[in-house]
Amino acid sequence: MSNNQNTEKSRRYLNPYxxxxxxxxxxxxxxxxxxxxxxxxxxxKSVVATSxxxxxxxxxxxxxxxxxxxxxxxxxxxxSWLVFQMMGVLVGGFLSGxxxxxxxxxxxxxxxxxxxxxxxxxxAGGILFGFGSQLGRGCTSGSALSGMAVLSLGGFITMMGIFxxxxxLAYFFRKNWI
Amino acid sequence: xxxxxxxxxxxxxTNFLLAFFIGIAFGWVLESxxxxxxxxxxxxxxxxxxxxxxxxxxxxxxAMLGLLFMSLxxxxxxxxxxxxxxxxxxxxxxxxxxxxxxxxxGFCPGTSFCGAAIGKIDAMVFIGGLxxxxxxxxxTYGWWEKMYFAKYLGEPKVSEMLGMSDGLFGLFLIIIAxxxxxxAEWAEKKFPREEY
Numbered sequence: 001m002s003n004n005q006n007t008e009k010s011r012r013y014l015n016p017y018x019x020x021x022x023x024x025x026x027x028x029x030x031x032x033x034x035x036x037x038x039x040x041x042x043x044x045k046s047v048v049a050t051s052x053x054x055x056x057x058x059x060x061x062x063x064x065x066x067x068x069x070x071x072x073x074x075x076x077x078x079x080s081w082l083v084f085q086m087m088g089v090l091v092g093g094f095l096s097g098x099x100x101x102x103x104x105x106x107x108x109x110x111x112x113x114x115x116x117x118x119x120x121x122x123x124a125g126g127i128l129f130g131f132g133s134q135l136g137r138g139c140t141s142g143s144a145l146s147g148m149a150v151l152s153l154g155g156f157i158t159m160m161g162i163f164x165x166x167x168x169l170a171y172f173f174r175k176n177w178i
Numbered sequence: 179x180x181x182x183x184x185x186x187x188x189x190x191x192t193n194f195l196l197a198f199f200i201g202i203a204f205g206w207v208l209e210s211x212x213x214x215x216x217x218x219x220x221x222x223x224x225x226x227x228x229x230x231x232x233x234x235x236x237x238x239x240x241a242m243l244g245l246l247f248m249s250l251x252x253x254x255x256x257x258x259x260x261x262x263x264x265x266x267x268x269x270x271x272x273x274x275x276x277x278x279x280x281x282x283x284g285f286c287p288g289t290s291f292c293g294a295a296i297g298k299i300d301a302m303v304f305i306g307g308l309x310x311x312x313x314x315x316x317x318t319y320g321w322w323e324k325m326y327f328a329k330y331l332g333e334p335k336v337s338e339m340l341g342m343s344d345g346l347f348g349l350f351l352i353i354i355a356x357x358x359x360x361x362a363e364w365a366e367k368k369f370p371r372e373e374y
Contacts, residue, residue, distance in 0.1 A: 012212075016229045017359075019211035020236020026203045027237060028244035032253075033188070033196050035181030036260040037241075038204055040287035041308070048312045065319035081197045088201020089208070089288065090295045096209035097296030105297040108216055122216075122300040125283015126290070126307020127314065129276050133287060134315035135322060136272020138262065140286035143269075145234060147262040149241035151335040151344060154264035161273015163222075166281040170223035173281050177220040178371075 012100065027149055034081060037146020041133035043086035045069065049077040065134075082142075110177055121176055136161070180254040205292055214292040216284025216300060223281060225369040228362035235355040242348055266329035283307065 014022075030038055049069050052059045060070045073080060097103050109118035133139040136158050138147070144162060147155015179185060183193040211233050212218045221227025248254040280286060285293060285304045293301025315322070337347035 013229075014207075014210045014212075016211060016232035017236050019207055019229075020233040021240050023204070023207045023211070023233060023237035024240020024244065026200060026207060027241040028248075029203075030197075030200050031241065031245060031259055032180040032248065033182050033200070034193055035184040035258050038200070038288070040291065041312070044287065044305075044308050044312050048309065048316060052313075052316065063316060063319065064323065065316045079194070081194065084194045084197040085201035085204065086291060088198040088203075089205035089291050090201075091198075092202035092205025092207075093209040093214060093292035093295035094205075095202070096206045097214060097292075100210065102209075102214070102296050105299065107299045108293075109300065110217065118300050119303045121282045122284065122304040123307040123310075125279040125281075125285070126304035127311040128279030128307075129283060129285075129287060129304075130279075130308035130311020131315050132272045132275030132277075132279055132311070133308075134272075134312055135268050135326065136276060137265065137268065139276060139288065140234075140280075141288040143262060143272075145238055148238040149245065150256075150259060150261045151242065151337055151347065152262040152264065153331065153334045153336050153339055154262045154266075154269045156336050157264070157266070157269040158273040158276075161270050162277040162280060162286075165274045165277025166223050169278060169281045174224065176282075177217060177284070178224050178226065 024149075027146060030085075030146075031149070036081065037142060037149060038085065039082045039138060039142030039146065040086060040089070041130070041139040042082040042142055043080065044130065045134065046073070046077040046080045046083050049073075053077075110175070112178075113176055118176070121173075179252070180248070181258050184258040185255075204288070205295065208289060209292045209296065213289040214296050214298060214301070216293065216298070219286075219289060220281065220284045221371075222362075225365035226371040228366055231358060231362050235358065239348075239352055239355055242351070246344055246348060261333045261335070263333050264331040265327060266331055268326050268328065271325065279311075 027038055030036060049066055052066060060066050107115040107118055109115060136143055140162060143155055144159035148159060182188045212229050218227050219230055222230040249256045283304045285301055287308055290301045290304040294305055337344045
Protein backbone atom coordinates (compact mmCIF):
# COMPACT_ATOMS: atom_id res chain seq x y z
CA MET A 1 0.00 0.00 0.00
CA SER A 2 2.78 2.38 0.82
CA ASN A 3 4.21 1.91 -2.66
CA ASN A 4 0.86 2.80 -4.13
CA GLN A 5 0.69 5.83 -1.87
CA ASN A 6 4.10 7.00 -3.00
CA THR A 7 3.23 6.79 -6.69
CA GLU A 8 0.04 8.69 -6.01
CA LYS A 9 1.94 11.29 -4.00
CA SER A 10 4.62 11.82 -6.62
CA ARG A 11 2.01 12.27 -9.32
CA ARG A 12 0.19 14.93 -7.35
CA TYR A 13 3.03 17.04 -6.03
CA LEU A 14 6.49 17.90 -7.24
CA ASN A 15 9.37 15.99 -5.73
CA PRO A 16 10.28 18.25 -2.77
CA TYR A 17 13.98 18.42 -3.63
CA UNK A 18 13.15 19.38 -7.21
CA UNK A 19 10.66 21.93 -5.86
CA UNK A 20 13.41 23.29 -3.62
CA UNK A 21 15.88 23.67 -6.48
CA UNK A 22 13.22 25.44 -8.58
CA UNK A 23 12.31 27.74 -5.67
CA UNK A 24 16.02 28.46 -5.19
CA UNK A 25 16.34 29.37 -8.89
CA UNK A 26 13.36 31.75 -8.59
CA UNK A 27 15.02 33.36 -5.57
CA UNK A 28 18.31 33.57 -7.47
CA UNK A 29 16.52 35.21 -10.40
CA UNK A 30 14.98 37.79 -8.05
CA UNK A 31 18.41 38.61 -6.68
CA UNK A 32 20.04 38.76 -10.12
CA UNK A 33 17.30 40.85 -11.71
CA UNK A 34 16.19 43.08 -8.86
CA UNK A 35 19.00 42.82 -6.31
CA UNK A 36 16.60 41.58 -3.62
CA UNK A 37 14.93 38.43 -2.39
CA UNK A 38 11.34 37.20 -2.38
CA UNK A 39 8.75 38.27 0.19
CA UNK A 40 5.11 38.27 1.17
CA UNK A 41 4.33 40.24 4.33
CA UNK A 42 5.75 43.45 2.82
CA UNK A 43 2.94 43.47 0.26
CA UNK A 44 0.37 43.30 3.08
CA LYS A 45 2.12 46.22 4.76
CA SER A 46 1.76 48.21 1.51
CA VAL A 47 -1.98 47.59 1.42
CA VAL A 48 -2.30 48.46 5.11
CA ALA A 49 -0.26 51.66 4.66
CA THR A 50 -2.40 52.68 1.67
CA SER A 51 -5.67 52.04 3.48
CA UNK A 52 -4.60 53.95 6.59
CA UNK A 53 -3.62 56.98 4.51
CA UNK A 54 -6.94 56.83 2.60
CA UNK A 55 -8.95 56.83 5.81
CA UNK A 56 -6.74 59.24 7.70
CA UNK A 57 -4.74 61.67 5.55
CA UNK A 58 -2.41 62.79 8.33
CA UNK A 59 -1.55 59.25 9.35
CA UNK A 60 1.90 59.59 7.84
CA UNK A 61 2.59 62.48 10.21
CA UNK A 62 0.93 61.04 13.29
CA UNK A 63 2.05 57.41 12.94
CA UNK A 64 5.81 56.98 13.02
CA UNK A 65 5.65 53.43 11.59
CA UNK A 66 3.85 54.74 8.51
CA UNK A 67 6.15 57.75 8.24
CA UNK A 68 9.17 55.46 8.12
CA UNK A 69 7.46 53.39 5.43
CA UNK A 70 6.46 56.41 3.33
CA UNK A 71 10.07 57.60 3.39
CA UNK A 72 11.30 54.36 1.85
CA UNK A 73 8.49 54.23 -0.74
CA UNK A 74 8.35 57.50 -2.65
CA UNK A 75 5.10 57.79 -4.53
CA UNK A 76 2.39 55.29 -3.67
CA UNK A 77 3.11 52.40 -1.30
CA UNK A 78 1.33 50.20 -3.83
CA UNK A 79 4.07 50.91 -6.37
CA SER A 80 6.16 48.32 -4.63
CA TRP A 81 8.12 45.38 -5.96
CA LEU A 82 6.49 43.03 -3.45
CA VAL A 83 2.94 44.07 -4.37
CA PHE A 84 3.57 43.09 -8.00
CA GLN A 85 5.33 39.91 -6.93
CA MET A 86 2.42 38.87 -4.66
CA MET A 87 -0.09 39.46 -7.47
CA GLY A 88 2.03 37.04 -9.45
CA VAL A 89 1.95 34.53 -6.58
CA LEU A 90 -1.85 34.49 -6.70
CA VAL A 91 -1.78 33.87 -10.47
CA GLY A 92 0.97 31.24 -10.27
CA GLY A 93 -0.67 29.40 -7.38
CA PHE A 94 -4.02 29.43 -9.18
CA LEU A 95 -2.53 28.12 -12.45
CA SER A 96 -0.65 25.32 -10.70
CA GLY A 97 -3.73 24.31 -8.71
CA UNK A 98 -5.94 24.48 -11.81
CA UNK A 99 -3.64 22.24 -13.86
CA UNK A 100 -3.35 19.71 -11.03
CA UNK A 101 -7.12 19.67 -10.44
CA UNK A 102 -6.86 21.11 -6.93
CA UNK A 103 -9.22 24.09 -7.30
CA UNK A 104 -11.87 23.64 -4.66
CA UNK A 105 -13.57 25.92 -2.18
CA UNK A 106 -13.08 24.19 1.17
CA UNK A 107 -11.88 24.43 4.75
CA UNK A 108 -9.03 21.98 5.16
CA UNK A 109 -8.78 20.50 8.63
CA UNK A 110 -7.99 17.36 10.57
CA UNK A 111 -11.01 15.01 10.84
CA UNK A 112 -10.66 15.34 14.63
CA UNK A 113 -11.63 19.02 14.69
CA UNK A 114 -14.51 21.09 13.30
CA UNK A 115 -14.26 23.64 10.48
CA UNK A 116 -15.14 26.33 12.99
CA UNK A 117 -12.22 25.43 15.24
CA UNK A 118 -9.89 25.36 12.23
CA UNK A 119 -11.01 28.83 11.15
CA UNK A 120 -10.65 30.32 14.63
CA UNK A 121 -7.09 29.01 14.84
CA UNK A 122 -6.36 30.18 11.27
CA UNK A 123 -7.48 33.69 12.23
CA ALA A 124 -5.47 33.70 15.47
CA GLY A 125 -2.40 32.32 13.68
CA GLY A 126 -2.73 34.94 10.96
CA ILE A 127 -2.93 37.76 13.50
CA LEU A 128 0.21 36.53 15.26
CA PHE A 129 2.08 35.97 11.99
CA GLY A 130 1.10 39.41 10.69
CA PHE A 131 2.22 41.08 13.89
CA GLY A 132 5.45 39.07 14.13
CA SER A 133 6.36 39.75 10.49
CA GLN A 134 6.34 43.49 11.16
CA LEU A 135 8.36 43.19 14.35
CA GLY A 136 10.82 40.78 12.71
CA ARG A 137 11.08 42.84 9.48
CA GLY A 138 9.81 40.08 7.21
CA CYS A 139 8.28 36.63 7.25
CA THR A 140 9.38 33.15 6.25
CA SER A 141 9.98 34.31 2.66
CA GLY A 142 11.48 37.76 3.08
CA SER A 143 13.43 37.33 6.27
CA ALA A 144 14.14 33.62 6.74
CA LEU A 145 14.50 32.22 3.19
CA SER A 146 15.80 35.29 1.35
CA GLY A 147 17.95 36.25 4.33
CA MET A 148 19.54 32.79 4.47
CA ALA A 149 20.40 32.91 0.75
CA VAL A 150 22.48 36.05 1.33
CA LEU A 151 23.86 34.58 4.60
CA SER A 152 22.21 37.32 6.69
CA LEU A 153 22.64 36.66 10.41
CA GLY A 154 19.18 38.12 11.06
CA GLY A 155 17.68 35.75 8.47
CA PHE A 156 19.15 32.70 10.21
CA ILE A 157 18.01 33.93 13.64
CA THR A 158 14.45 34.61 12.44
CA MET A 159 14.35 31.20 10.73
CA MET A 160 15.39 29.48 13.97
CA GLY A 161 12.87 31.60 15.90
CA ILE A 162 9.99 30.60 13.61
CA PHE A 163 10.73 26.87 13.31
CA UNK A 164 12.06 26.49 16.86
CA UNK A 165 8.94 28.03 18.39
CA UNK A 166 6.59 26.06 16.17
CA UNK A 167 8.38 22.82 17.16
CA UNK A 168 8.30 23.79 20.84
CA LEU A 169 4.55 24.50 20.75
CA ALA A 170 3.60 21.62 18.44
CA TYR A 171 2.64 19.35 21.33
CA PHE A 172 -0.04 21.77 22.56
CA PHE A 173 -1.70 22.10 19.16
CA ARG A 174 -1.37 18.47 18.06
CA LYS A 175 -5.11 17.89 18.03
CA ASN A 176 -5.45 20.43 15.23
CA TRP A 177 -3.11 18.55 12.92
CA ILE A 178 -2.84 14.83 13.72
CA UNK B 179 26.57 42.18 -14.95
CA UNK B 180 23.94 41.89 -12.30
CA UNK B 181 21.95 42.75 -10.36
CA UNK B 182 20.14 44.36 -13.29
CA UNK B 183 17.79 46.83 -11.58
CA UNK B 184 20.31 48.43 -9.16
CA UNK B 185 22.73 48.86 -12.12
CA UNK B 186 19.88 50.52 -14.03
CA UNK B 187 20.24 48.03 -16.88
CA UNK B 188 16.45 47.67 -16.69
CA UNK B 189 13.99 50.45 -15.83
CA UNK B 190 11.88 50.60 -12.69
CA UNK B 191 8.74 49.68 -14.63
CA THR B 192 10.44 46.69 -16.25
CA ASN B 193 11.60 45.64 -12.80
CA PHE B 194 7.98 45.73 -11.55
CA LEU B 195 6.79 43.73 -14.56
CA LEU B 196 9.49 41.13 -13.92
CA ALA B 197 8.46 41.09 -10.23
CA PHE B 198 5.03 39.95 -11.41
CA PHE B 199 6.55 37.12 -13.48
CA ILE B 200 8.90 36.13 -10.65
CA GLY B 201 5.79 36.02 -8.44
CA ILE B 202 4.04 33.69 -10.88
CA ALA B 203 7.00 31.31 -10.74
CA PHE B 204 7.14 31.64 -6.93
CA GLY B 205 3.44 30.86 -6.52
CA TRP B 206 3.63 28.03 -9.04
CA VAL B 207 6.52 26.29 -7.27
CA LEU B 208 4.97 26.75 -3.80
CA GLU B 209 1.61 25.37 -4.90
CA SER B 210 2.97 22.45 -6.89
CA UNK B 211 5.19 21.49 -3.94
CA UNK B 212 2.09 21.21 -1.75
CA UNK B 213 2.48 24.48 0.15
CA UNK B 214 -1.17 25.38 -0.43
CA UNK B 215 -2.13 22.75 2.17
CA UNK B 216 -1.85 23.70 5.84
CA UNK B 217 -1.87 20.05 6.91
CA UNK B 218 1.11 19.33 4.68
CA UNK B 219 2.93 22.39 6.00
CA UNK B 220 2.27 21.56 9.65
CA UNK B 221 3.45 17.98 9.02
CA UNK B 222 7.06 18.94 9.63
CA UNK B 223 6.29 19.65 13.29
CA UNK B 224 4.92 16.15 13.84
CA UNK B 225 7.23 14.24 11.51
CA UNK B 226 4.56 12.94 9.15
CA UNK B 227 5.41 15.26 6.26
CA UNK B 228 8.76 17.02 5.96
CA UNK B 229 8.10 18.78 2.64
CA UNK B 230 8.64 22.22 4.26
CA UNK B 231 12.10 21.34 5.49
CA UNK B 232 13.16 19.73 2.21
CA UNK B 233 11.92 22.51 -0.06
CA UNK B 234 13.00 25.33 2.24
CA UNK B 235 16.58 24.22 2.79
CA UNK B 236 17.12 23.01 -0.79
CA UNK B 237 15.93 26.43 -2.00
CA UNK B 238 18.11 28.39 0.43
CA UNK B 239 21.18 26.36 -0.53
CA UNK B 240 20.48 26.58 -4.28
CA ALA B 241 20.12 30.36 -4.16
CA MET B 242 23.11 30.76 -1.84
CA LEU B 243 25.37 28.63 -4.08
CA GLY B 244 24.05 30.40 -7.16
CA LEU B 245 24.94 33.80 -5.74
CA LEU B 246 28.37 32.67 -4.58
CA PHE B 247 29.26 31.19 -7.97
CA MET B 248 27.82 34.11 -9.93
CA SER B 249 29.86 36.44 -7.78
CA LEU B 250 32.96 34.30 -8.35
CA UNK B 251 32.45 34.48 -12.13
CA UNK B 252 31.90 38.24 -11.89
CA UNK B 253 28.29 38.00 -13.07
CA UNK B 254 26.77 39.64 -10.05
CA UNK B 255 27.97 42.33 -7.65
CA UNK B 256 27.09 41.09 -4.18
CA UNK B 257 27.62 44.58 -2.74
CA UNK B 258 24.49 45.74 -4.55
CA UNK B 259 22.32 42.88 -3.29
CA UNK B 260 20.11 43.60 -0.33
CA UNK B 261 21.27 41.88 2.84
CA UNK B 262 18.66 41.90 5.60
CA UNK B 263 19.83 44.03 8.53
CA UNK B 264 20.10 42.33 11.91
CA UNK B 265 18.22 43.81 14.85
CA UNK B 266 18.85 41.01 17.30
CA UNK B 267 15.94 41.51 19.72
CA UNK B 268 13.21 42.01 17.14
CA UNK B 269 14.58 39.18 14.95
CA UNK B 270 14.22 36.76 17.89
CA UNK B 271 10.92 38.06 19.31
CA UNK B 272 9.39 38.49 15.85
CA UNK B 273 10.48 34.95 14.94
CA UNK B 274 8.96 33.52 18.12
CA UNK B 275 5.63 35.30 17.52
CA UNK B 276 5.62 34.08 13.90
CA UNK B 277 6.42 30.53 15.04
CA UNK B 278 3.38 30.56 17.33
CA UNK B 279 1.30 31.88 14.43
CA UNK B 280 2.66 29.13 12.18
CA UNK B 281 1.70 26.20 14.44
CA UNK B 282 -1.74 27.70 15.16
CA UNK B 283 -2.59 28.90 11.66
CA GLY B 284 -0.74 26.30 9.59
CA PHE B 285 0.41 28.84 7.02
CA CYS B 286 2.97 31.57 6.59
CA PRO B 287 2.06 34.69 4.58
CA GLY B 288 3.38 33.46 1.19
CA THR B 289 1.83 30.01 1.45
CA SER B 290 -1.51 31.41 2.63
CA PHE B 291 -1.82 33.34 -0.65
CA CYS B 292 -1.19 30.08 -2.55
CA GLY B 293 -3.84 28.32 -0.48
CA ALA B 294 -6.31 31.15 -1.03
CA ALA B 295 -5.58 31.09 -4.78
CA ILE B 296 -6.89 27.52 -5.05
CA GLY B 297 -9.91 28.11 -2.81
CA LYS B 298 -8.79 27.18 0.73
CA ILE B 299 -11.13 29.11 3.02
CA ASP B 300 -8.82 28.59 6.02
CA ALA B 301 -6.07 30.34 4.02
CA MET B 302 -8.37 33.29 3.27
CA VAL B 303 -9.22 33.62 6.97
CA PHE B 304 -5.50 33.42 7.79
CA ILE B 305 -4.89 36.33 5.36
CA GLY B 306 -7.63 38.27 7.15
CA GLY B 307 -5.70 37.63 10.35
CA LEU B 308 -2.47 38.85 8.72
CA UNK B 309 -4.10 42.19 7.95
CA UNK B 310 -5.39 42.51 11.52
CA UNK B 311 -1.91 41.70 12.82
CA UNK B 312 -0.19 44.26 10.60
CA UNK B 313 -2.77 46.94 11.50
CA UNK B 314 -2.31 45.99 15.14
CA UNK B 315 1.43 46.48 14.92
CA UNK B 316 1.10 49.79 13.06
CA UNK B 317 -1.37 51.20 15.60
CA THR B 318 0.58 50.07 18.67
CA TYR B 319 4.00 50.81 17.16
CA GLY B 320 4.85 53.24 19.97
CA TRP B 321 4.83 50.37 22.46
CA TRP B 322 7.32 48.30 20.46
CA GLU B 323 9.49 50.99 18.93
CA LYS B 324 12.29 50.53 21.44
CA MET B 325 12.33 46.77 20.96
CA TYR B 326 12.07 47.22 17.17
CA PHE B 327 15.42 49.02 17.04
CA ALA B 328 17.19 47.28 19.94
CA LYS B 329 20.55 45.52 19.52
CA TYR B 330 21.27 46.68 15.97
CA LEU B 331 24.26 44.80 14.60
CA GLY B 332 24.40 46.22 11.06
CA GLU B 333 24.20 43.77 8.18
CA PRO B 334 26.48 40.98 9.33
CA LYS B 335 26.80 37.69 7.49
CA VAL B 336 26.77 34.47 9.52
CA SER B 337 30.04 33.48 7.89
CA GLU B 338 31.67 36.71 9.15
CA MET B 339 30.35 36.14 12.66
CA LEU B 340 31.83 32.64 12.66
CA GLY B 341 35.09 33.88 11.17
CA MET B 342 35.01 31.69 8.08
CA SER B 343 34.74 32.30 4.34
CA ASP B 344 31.31 32.33 2.67
CA GLY B 345 32.22 29.19 0.75
CA LEU B 346 33.26 27.22 3.82
CA PHE B 347 30.08 28.23 5.65
CA GLY B 348 28.10 27.19 2.57
CA LEU B 349 29.72 23.76 2.72
CA PHE B 350 28.81 23.41 6.41
CA LEU B 351 25.23 24.45 5.65
CA ILE B 352 24.99 21.79 2.93
CA ILE B 353 26.28 19.10 5.30
CA ILE B 354 23.80 20.19 8.00
CA ALA B 355 20.96 20.17 5.45
CA UNK B 356 21.89 16.67 4.24
CA UNK B 357 21.80 15.49 7.87
CA UNK B 358 18.35 17.02 8.33
CA UNK B 359 17.10 15.48 5.08
CA UNK B 360 18.24 12.07 6.33
CA UNK B 361 16.31 12.54 9.60
CA ALA B 362 13.30 13.85 7.66
CA GLU B 363 13.16 10.77 5.40
CA TRP B 364 13.42 8.55 8.46
CA ALA B 365 10.63 10.44 10.28
CA GLU B 366 8.28 10.27 7.30
CA LYS B 367 8.67 6.48 7.27
CA LYS B 368 8.21 6.23 11.02
CA PHE B 369 5.09 8.42 11.19
CA PRO B 370 3.25 7.57 7.97
CA ARG B 371 -0.12 9.04 7.24
CA GLU B 372 -2.45 8.88 4.29
CA GLU B 373 -2.25 11.59 1.67
CA TYR B 374 -5.08 14.09 1.36
